[in-house]
Amino acid sequence: MSLKKIGTLKEGRVNTVCVCADTDSDEWHTLWEIKKHKTARLLMEMQGASPFAECRMDGERLCVLLSYEEPRPLGKFYQGGLYTWEERRRIYGNIVEACVNAAVPYPLLYLLLKERCINIRQDDSMYFTYYILLDNLDTDKAEKDCAGLAAGLLAELMELHGKKEERSCLALIRKKLRRNAYNSFTELVHDIKFIDGRKRLSLIWGRIPYPEQSTKDKLFRILLIITAVLVAAAVLLVASQLMFGDIPLLRAFSSAVRKIGTESLLR
Structure with missing residues (x-):
């Protein structure tokens, strides 16, 4: 594979993020050029569970090749006010699903979520662009940390674009975030189900109480x-x-x- 560098997106102390093209197939890739040997060693240890297409040495630098897709940042292209409550709930679920299916080690997924590298396709499915600097890579980050960041992202979207159907779910997510109670993405998927815009009959003693009451x-x-x-x-x-x-x-x-x-x- 022969690569031609298209441009540099980010440059940090540990790595540089570039976009390059395969001169044989014209396929574009994201390229990490790792400058620090310690970080390079950590990434090589993670390789079995990472989305790396290829890793190779270029002089003193480790070059990590990843997939590339045209960015459509969620924060820019998500128009929540135009969706029905069912469509919004499906999108929230797609965000969590993208995290689960990213096949990225949790330390890298944590950085992707923290840098808001999540994007939305025109069919409302989600994907990540790997435009992150590894200066703050922490190998101790686990699913609990990533689930907390994902919950914070959902809460932000509900606050900006949500409507009355999200009220109980938003209150629950806020409460759990304050207690740092999310341990897995499965818990977050469960809580999203509380978004429901269907009409329900009231009980004699009022509506069914909100979950997680104090x-x-x-x-x-x-x-x-x-x-x-x-x-x-x-x-x-x-x-x-x-x-x-x-x-x-x-x-x-x-x-x-x-x-x-x-x-x-x-x-």
């Missing part, structure tokens, strides 16, 4: 129900007083007491 929320709900029961009982007693001149339940009780008292005296 203890304070649950206690407030219980007190609210108790208060509602007491108010309903008071209204019933007042209505009985107005209709019958007294309260039938109290009349029956007092009648029984008088009867018992009378029988005691007769003895």
